[in-house]
Amino acid sequence: MITLAVDCMGGDHGPDVTLPACRQFLEHHPDARLLLVGQPASLQGLVHERASVIAASEVVAMDDPVEVALRRKKDSSMRVAIQQVKDGTAQAAVSAGNTGALMAIARYLLKTLEGIDRPAIATQLPNAQGGATTVLDLGANVDCTAEHLLQFAVMGSALVSVLQERDEPLVGLLNIGEEAIKGSEEIKKAGELLRSAANVGDLNFHGNVEGNDIFKGTVDIVVCDGFVGNVALKASEGVAAMIVGGLKQEFSRSIFTKMAAIVAYPVLSALMRRMDHRRYNGAALLGLRGLVFKSHGSADVLAFEQALNRAYDAARNNLLDRVRARVAHAAPLLAAADAQPTP
Amino acid sequence: MITLAVDCMGGDHGPDVTLPACRQFLEHHPDARLLLVGQPASLQGLVHERASVIAASEVVAMDDPVEVALRRKKDSSMRVAIQQVKDGTAQAAVSAGNTGALMAIARYLLKTLEGIDRPAIATQLPNAQGGATTVLDLGANVDCTAEHLLQFAVMGSALVSVLQERDEPLVGLLNIGEEAIKGSEEIKKAGELLRSAANVGDLNFHGNVEGNDIFKGTVDIVVCDGFVGNVALKASEGVAAMIVGGLKQEFSRSIFTKMAAIVAYPVLSALMRRMDHRRYNGAALLGLRGLVFKSHGSADVLAFEQALNRAYDAARNNLLDRVRARVAHAAPLLAAADAQPTP
Incomplete structure (x- = not known):
């Protein structure tokens, strides 16, 4: 039960x-x-x-x-x-x-788990592969250090291995170019830490990804600073809302476009279902000694039920133990990273 | 000529x-x-x-x-x-x-203009008002200080006043919440600098905006760190590409959906025209002692012509003098900001 x-x-x-x-x-x-x-x-x-x-x-x-x-x-x-x-x-x-x-x-x-400085908020976003990309952090933390990003990667891997049953989910580091030399000093350092973690088998690290990769589905998990993740998420919601609003406007322009809307309706609603953000409702608060899920404030019945489903799946699959085990496995690396002075 | x-x-x-x-x-x-x-x-x-x-x-x-x-x-x-x-x-x-x-x-x-530490890349994105929102910086600068963000706001105001003929364009500071207490220390400091600039008439400052405001058209100009702007832009492109790809997929599923596509085509293509990113091609490199415009690398003929149009409009309307004048007007404030020690 x-x-x-x-x-x-x-x-x-x-x-x-x-x-x-x-x-x-x-x-x-x-x-x-x-x-x-x-x-x-x-x-x-x-x-x-x-x-x-x-x-x-x-x-x-x-x-x-x-x-x-x-x-x-x-x-x-x-x-x-x-x-x-x-x-x-x-x-x-x-x-x-x-x-x-x-x-x-x-x-x-x-309280936070041992080895974790800051809990993160992780959510799933639909991608063009028909699957979902998990993104963290989404706004709980600003000014994240490289060490925080490593912690997020470890926790995100546990989440995806539980919710999507992928043993070694692929992690990408959000950056402004694919090359390892791109980005801020903190991001470059995070790239090094993530590569080290991959070398000792704590992570499956793909390398840098860019904003569009979230929706391409290049990787299973995208790790980023909470400020950046929050802006990316909201900008994406803004574009989607603008396109949907534009579709409604264009289809209601005249009697002819309204007729076209009737014909196109089943196709458009199939698309809307596929990309329905309500299906992705339910963000995990990761890094705590207990499971907490956050639903969108504006959730309707379907969306809130989805958040309950998420929490249920996480509890049934012992997400907490999985996160704990992953963090413990990565503990030597997390501790070493924390001990390094930040430049 | x-x-x-x-x-x-x-x-x-x-x-x-x-x-x-x-x-x-x-x-x-x-x-x-x-x-x-x-x-x-x-x-x-x-x-x-x-x-x-x-x-x-x-x-x-x-x-x-x-x-x-x-x-x-x-x-x-x-x-x-x-x-x-x-x-x-x-x-x-x-x-x-x-x-x-x-x-x-x-x-x-x-070389850069006097009073400007770092040139920025500014582009326009379509918004739900049917207009365009100018966003800067889009990736030329990472780890921007509050002073850099103030410089971007001043230069962006000059750009919009020239290209869109708005005398006092409204500036928003990209953040993860509308409240002034949100965000990183650097962003909070930037908010204070922008408010000071507004108080002495150098800017028309709206306050904080969030990622979705770029596409809502809440303000004329959105100012942000280059890392954040680049991620937001690419994430937005990713969502748009996913939706367009999904539309194509759904409409080509069967003979019935293909017939629906024929009926809906004129409406969908009207929408695509409205949101066609090629119409917004041509980013300005601001803060230099000369005008340079950057086209998307993948631009087609229509898009590249649009970048030429942008450069032409900027040259004809003396963008360089307008930027210079705005920067000179804001010089006391820019100098005072620069003299403050960064925390």
């Missing part, structure tokens, strides 16, 4: 989205139990033999500063959900709340 | 693309003259009363290291084209060659 703790109050829509998603998830997973965390009055919409309510009187707002979420709202649904993971009553927690607050509370309650 | 020096040998296709593009450009601009720079034997395809050949015996290859281009190929078409700008025989140079080599040679021959 897998038990997930769900912050039912988080996200833009709260229980209106989280409860129906939880119900669907339970129907699709007969071996799962859910702890529905939140204000009991708001959670009456879901009664299920494998769901129980855990009361939490407060809610972290999407715009609450980290300090408020962390220090003032000690009985928030987000915090109580993560506490379930700490206490061992749940194997993973899922929230669609404020990312900064989620990371801060998770870090405060669960 | 506007005279442009064209590196006819540069780019993936060389004279096969550059010469037909030059011919079309001359037909569309009766007041323009072109200096066709390259190996004379390769340039016989274009004879025009307003075009003359300037011989250059060498060609910078797309994969030549910067040092080779700069020190060993002193008679390259790229270098001779830029030399024309230095000598005053042309008002701007255009090349589709290797970006690193172009920037290095341009910087070596032309």
Whole structure:
């Protein structure tokens, strides 16, 4: 039996989205139990033999500063959900709340794994191969050092080996050119560390990749600084939204284009399904002593259920142990890297 | 009369693309003259009363290291084209060659403007408003300081005021959140510098923007570190290519989808025209004592002509004087920023 703790109050829509998603998830997973965390009055919409309510009187707002979420709202649904993971009553927690607050509370309650300085946020993005590329970090960390990037690569490899059942997933280092001499000093140093890790069998390192490789599917995992990853992700969402918006505009221009839209509709919706970002919802917070998944704040029922699926898969496949084992295996290298003075 | 020096040998296709593009450009601009720079034997395809050949015996290859281009190929078409700008025989140079080599040679021959530490590469990207967003830097500079970002904002404002005739273009600072407290230390400092510049009337500063704002068209100019800008640009190209590839795939799946494609074709091609990246070809190298424009290496005839148009518009509207004037106006602030110790 897998038990997930769900912050039912988080996200833009709260229980209106989280409860129906939880119900669907339970129907699709007969071996799962859910702890529905939140204000009991708001959670009456879901009664299920494998769901129980855990009361939490407060809610972290999407715009609450980290300090408020962390220090003032000690009985928030987000915090109580993560506490379930700490206490061992749940194997993973899922929230669609404020990312900064989620990371801060998770870090405060669960602590980081030995050998990991900074937890990272990892998500999957669809690629042209029909598969998905895992990218980390996506904004939890700015000004990452080469050592942090090495840690991300190790943790990302564990994640992909669990979620996609690839034993030796291929890692690329995000850079502005494929040549090893490109990029900032920190990136060049990261390239060296990743090559060393590959030499001792800790990683399957491809080398540098560029922004477009994320969507080409050149590698399984793209490692980058959180600032860069966040900008790349949002820029990509911006382009996709512009193209979809443009399609709608062009198809609604006249009676003729509207007729064309009717004919093209099945084809376009097949494409939309394939690239539907909701299918990729559910980012992992990696590097903590417990599993926490983050859903998009604007997730709908389908998307939130997908985040629950992610957390379920991770828990069932012992992601935490896999990350721990990979980090332990790479420990001598991680320690050596950390001991080197940064130039 | 506007005279442009064209590196006819540069780019993936060389004279096969550059010469037909030059011919079309001359037909569309009766007041323009072109200096066709390259190996004379390769340039016989274009004879025009307003075009003359300037011989250059060498060609910078797309994969030549910067040092080779700069020190060993002193008679390259790229270098001779830029030399024309230095000598005053042309008002701007255009090349589709290797970006690193172009920037290095341009910087070596032309030098940077007073008050500018590093030249930047600025390009325009289509946005959902139907307009274009100017982004800089796109990869000429990694590890930019706050002072560099301020310089980019000043130069970008001059570029947009010339090419889009907007007197006070709106500048956004690329960050991972809209709040002023977000981002790395360097970005926060850049935010402060940009606000100071806005306070004394040197800039029209909107505040922080995120990756998706590039394509939303929230601001006219997005300022960022070259590493970040390069990744954002390439990630965006990657998504667009994946969506277009997916459309082609879905529409060619069966006889029915192929029929749908025929019906939808005019609508889809209207969209493609609107978002055609070739229309946005021609990046400006800003901050030099002369005008240099860079075309995509893979540009076709239409795209390369567009880069020539950009250079022509810039020369006709005295971009160089406008940049100089803006930099001079902001000189006290730029100097004060430079004098501050970096934390």
